[in-house]
């Protein structure tokens with residue numbers, strides 16, 4: 065199986081790098097500066113257990129000449145439009161496209177462009193970032209990739225993909241309920257993102273502030289109501305676990321959006337929070353905390369754009 069990993073950042077670099085180290089045929093689609101760095105210095109992955117290094121196969125958009133068997137999309141959601149054109153020659157009749165972006169609207173965007181049958185569900189759980197040398201830094205031991213056919217079937221192509229992912233040094237899991245799992249991931253990350261970004265602190269700092277626990281629970285309830293309006297069937301065990309994680313006074317957990325915001329980077333405000341607000345408006349659901357978060361993130365974005 066030949067895999068094209070789109071974006072060699074925190075997530076694409078981590079999972080793609082591990083796969084390449086495990087002997088899989090992996091090529092990274094990158095842009096000029098990243099291509100030059102990877103070609104001259106190789107790819108470096110700093111994990112809590114030590115450093116991994118490899119010389120990855122890289123390709124730039126204009127160099128793609130034939131289709132890949134699978135395309136793992138790991139760019140920020142706001143960069144998705146910029147890769148659609150470049151991907152066209154990489155997508156053949158049997159190519160599987162697996163995005164691991166946060167949010168969910170990208171499934172629709174990819175299906176509109178490449179056909180519904182080409183796109184499978186995917187998500188990743190990891191806390192990662194790039195350091196100032198372009199090295200991929202895994203900030204905790206968490207590293208999980210989950211994927212599945214949107215209709216839950218155990219097709220031959222998804223079984224082959226599962227085999228490709230197994231044994232590469234991270235947790236790889238084929239899910240018979242990937243769409244529901246993507247909704248649950250959205251519940252976790254949108255709540256985590258809203259709590260930490262709006263309050264500019266980690267989970268423990270918010271939970272320890274007067275009213276912080278009630279605020280966090282309020283955010284989670286709003287996100288839940290929106291997801292239920294989309295068809296998510298609430299799993300009590302998962303909801304309780306999420307509330308527990310996001311109200312822990314000792315927790316230093318943050319979201320990738322919070323880390324991006326604190327470093328002054330562009331953020332996925334629309335895809336993580338804005339899409340939820342739009343769905344809530346259409347369903348006439350009151351989501352005042354999510355709306356406040358979205359205003360806050362948009363103000364940050366405007367200030368950043370004008371700086």
Ligand SMILES: NC(=O)C1=CN([C@@H]2O[C@H](COP(=O)(O)OP(=O)(O)OC[C@H]3O[C@@H](n4cnc5c(N)ncnc54)[C@H](OP(=O)(O)O)[C@@H]3O)[C@@H](O)[C@H]2O)C=CC1
Nearest residue numbers: 071073074075094095138139143146165166190191192320
């Ligand atoms: N980081 C984390 O801990 C987690 C992130 N996620 C989600 O995963 C997704 C990816 O995030 P993450 O890996 O952190 O993002 P990063 O910013 O670390 O990496 C994205 C990479 O995409 C590249 N890129 C952007 N546009 C293009 C293009 N047109 N062609 C080729 N490469 C391109 C960028 O390269 P360039 O140098 O050229 O700009 C960059 O290196 C997001 O949706 C995020 O929310 C999910 C779970 C955890």
Ligand SMILES: CC(C)(CO)C(=O)C(=O)O
Nearest residue numbers: 188189190252253319320
């Ligand atoms: C929810 C979490 C932490 C899991 O990887 C995440 O996706 C993020 O920070 O963007």
